[in-house]
Amino acid sequence: MIRGIRGAVTVTENHAEDMIQETKRLIETMAEKNQIAPEDIASVFISITNDLNATFPAKALRLIDGWKYVPVMCMPEIDVPGGLEKCIRVMMTVNTSLGQKDVNHIYLNDAIQLRPDLMKEE
Template sequence: MIRGIRGATTVTRNDKHEILTNTAILVEDMIEKNKIIPENVASVFVSVTAELNATFPAQSIRKLDGWNYVPVMCMQEIDVPGSLKNCIRVMITVNTSTKQSEIQHIFHHEAKKLRPDLMNM
């Protein structure tokens, strides 16, 4: 079964170092909490809000041990008026026997506001 594991974080400004650092921390947390093995990952999609263009956040994922062959793609998030700014969203699709209800979606910083219903899981 392929399952999606969702994560999101925010940065304080459009800064290459902060974007790469916060993305790496988020993905490492997603990996740890869901016991993800790179060989089982089908793909990773990363979206950023329109004001974040200092770098491709996927660069930090490709530097993780064993992740250099995992297909990773960056894209711009839909610019909905009033939506959370400075946000980086990650969707990891992974082959797993873990039940949908047991997947741990991870939200850091201001991104915790996106899915408060998943925060107590």
């Protein structure tokens, strides 16, 4: 079954190294919490708010062992007035046996406010 796993993280500044580091942390946490191997991934879509343009956050995937062939694409997030700033959002489509309600969606830093209803107790 193909499932979508959502995630988001915020950064404090528009710096390439921060964007890559936080995106990498988000992706690794999404994979770990859902027991996903790179071979299970169909694609990864990453959107960023318009106040982030220092780098492509997709570069973070290339820093993770075994992720060389995972298809990834970056795009701008819709610029909604009052929306969360400096935010990187991820949609990972994966092959998994997890049920929809069992997927662990990951929100880090200030992005927790986006979907507190999807946060699971540790």
